[in-house]
Amino acid sequence: MTGFLHDKKQNIDELVARGLHIAVVIPCYNVKAFISQVIRGIPNYVQSVIVVNDASKDGTDQVLSSIIDERVVVIQLEVNNGVGGAVLSGYKKAEALGADIIVKMDGDGQMNPMYLPDLLFPIIEKKANYTKGNRFLHSKELRSMPFVRRVGNLGLSFLTKLASGYWNVFDPTNGFTALDTTVLSSINPENIDRRYYFETSLLVELGLRRSVVQDVYIPACYGEEKSSLSTLHSFVNFPWKLTISLIRRLLYVYFVRDFSMVSLFLISGSAAIVFGTAWGLWHWVDGINKNLEASTGTVMIAVLPLIIGIQLLLQAVVMDIQNVPTQVLGE
Structure with missing residues (x-):
């Protein structure tokens, strides 16, 4: 060495x-x-x-x-x-x-x-x-x-x-x-x-x-x-700054500079998760207020979009990993 x-x-x-x-x-x-x-x-x-x-x-x-x-x-x-x-x-x-x-x-x-x-x-x-x-x-x-x-x-x-x-x-x-x-x-x-x-x-x-x-x-x-x-300072301040940086990067890389399959997966995956979560919460609260159990169909309508949405976002992550820069600038 x-x-x-x-x-x-x-x-x-x-x-x-x-x-x-x-x-x-x-x-x-x-x-x-x-x-x-x-x-x-x-x-x-x-x-x-x-x-x-x-x-x-x-x-x-x-x-x-x-x-x-x-x-x-x-x-x-x-x-x-x-x-x-x-x-x-x-x-x-x-x-x-x-x-x-x-x-x-x-x-x-x-x-x-x-x-x-x-x-x-x-x-x-x-x-x-x-x-x-x-x-x-x-x-x-x-x-x-x-x-x-x-x-x-x-x-x-x-x-x-x-x-x-x-x-x-x-x-x-x-x-x-x-x-x-x-x-x-x-x-x-x-x-x-x-x-x-x-x-x-x-x-x-x-x-x-x-x-x-x-x-x-x-x-x-x-x-x-x-x-x-400070370790405490890092735990408190870094996560929200990283979240802002993540949102900024995704918007710029996949919606401003380019529009690719990652962009579609991000949109459709996020939409599916929001829909599944909103549907599930609405019927859960409604069921509690009316003292009724949710039907199998109602549960599936909530669960399937969540599963599909998570899979789409995971696929977006995989493609993002494959998009790591490899061409040196100024070469």
Whole structure:
């Protein structure tokens, strides 16, 4: 494994010598104890290191001012913008500096720069427009992830698949990512969440543009750092945001940009379920008020549309899975 990564690093060095510009964006909030080590660990083939200090209160700005590295560009935000706002500021700066690929790393030391080549090469080889880490393949390292956080990731991963249309990816809140700069111009930053829904909202936007997204298996790394993401906050806020994203995606992909069998299955399946539910509830309440049992025919009229509707929606899901983007943009 080490030798394989070494070969990839050599190839990246050669590509950088030919003009490939790699930038790393690091959003920072109260990471005074970690940020120096994170920056020191970034390989030399990275030309630009953009550190966005998101109005930290622990003296992170003082640590950043003491770092001597000509690659480092520090953006000081006077007001806290959230991780999404900080990353978007970094993306904008990286694009202005001429970066071809932008990597996003957190400032708390949870992301090992040794795995940068794994994120970069699918984009370099035109196999993906966006790559992201996935901690769920490595069972040994995964045991270091807090249990509640692990369960939350499993649930959110499934909901994110529905909302984004990327049925081939997992671990949506993983912030270790790399992005082909050419796709940035097609994304409206106003649609990107400024807080912890950032990575998921970016996936949704990439899906609407049919960008190719690829998972890269990177072990989890948890130490003394404390995550600012509240598990309760995620459980309360993410589901409704994902629901809105799902509705928006389905309307745009299957009713605005195209009209296909998936569109017909969604309409007919939803209509059948609504009819069966309404019919069943109406006659159930009517039966209670009149103290009468529903006839077999009445029950069947309620049940059959529900069964058919569920089958139609499941078929729509199957076809949606088959519609995952595979053609790299800009190829």
